[in-house]
Amino acid sequence: GQNIDQPTEMTATEGAIVQINCTYQTSGFNGLFWYQQHAGEAPTFLSYNVLDGLEEKGRFSSFLSRSKGYSYLLLKELQMKDSASYLCAVIDSNYQLIWGAGTKLIIKP
Amino acid sequence: DVKVTQSSRYLVKRTGEKVFLECVQDMDHENMFWYRQDPGLGLRLIYFSYDVKMKEKGDIPEGYSVSREKKERFSLILESASTNQTSMYLCASSLLNTNNQPQHFGDGTRLSIL
Numbered sequence: 001g002q003n004i005d006q007p008t009e010m011t012a013t014e015g016a017i018v019q020i021n022c023t024y025q026t027s028g029f030n031g032l033f034w035y036q037q038h039a040g041e042a043p044t045f046l047s048y049n050v051l052d053g054l055e056e057k058g059r060f061s062s063f064l065s066r067s068k069g070y071s072y073l074l075l076k077e078l079q080m081k082d083s084a085s086y087l088c089a090v091i092d093s094n095y096q097l098i099w100g101a102g103t104k105l106i107i108k109p
Numbered sequence: 110d111v112k113v114t115q116s117s118r119y120l121v122k123r124t125g126e127k128v129f130l131e132c133v134q135d136m137d138h139e140n141m142f143w144y145r146q147d148p149g150l151g152l153r154l155i156y157f158s159y160d161v162k163m164k165e166k167g168d169i170p171e172g173y174s175v176s177r178e179k180k181e182r183f184s185l186i187l188e189s190a191s192t193n194q195t196s197m198y199l200c201a202s203s204l205l206n207t208n209n210q211p212q213h214f215g216d217g218t219r220l221s222i223l
Contacts, residue, residue: 099151
């Protein structure tokens with residue numbers, strides 16, 4: 001079957017750095033997305049990776065290793081507004097999007 | 110900016126009722142999707158559509174149907190609502206042939222079936 005694993009919940013301190021991991025086992029791979037979802041709101045797009053390596057976008061970076069079936073989202077200089085769930089999603093060989101259950105990130109002052 | 114609008118944020122219905130959830134997008138996207146989101150589970154695809162009058166089953170289509178009469182509108186129908194269909198329902202849209210184009214989501218409808 002197809003599977004995406006993320007930690008259920010993480011806690012970090014304002015101003016710090018946090019890394020949210022995502023491992024996947026899917027039938028094929030055509031790209032990986034990270035989304036942010038604040039409580040009660042719609043998921044919003046953060047990043048897309050299809051080649052190995054690091055993609056940086058301001059305070060957020062996303063890394064991909066296709067050989068290891070692994071990605072992470074790195075958040076720097078954490079702010080209280082970064083408290084949200086972070087969803088990892090993989091495009092499989094049929095171009096279907098497979099979603100992880102999401103990681104709830106709690107930021108403490 | 111893409112705007113995906115779902116008709117209701119909160120909805121309460123009774124078991125056995127026929128329920129309609131409406132979704133409209135304003136960016137001329139070909140693809141539209143209906144998901145449900147439950148605690149501890151990832152987004153689960155119910156149905157999707159890549160063109161007017163076209164529909165494809167997702168992972169959990171049982172108990173649901175959809176309608177796409179116009180490109181901008183995609184409706185989800187619960188034929189006879191049951192309590193296990195209490196959930197958050199999310200609509201999304203995207204461009205066709207979109208490896209790297211993200212899906213854009215509406216704010217969701219929190220549906221309770223009593």
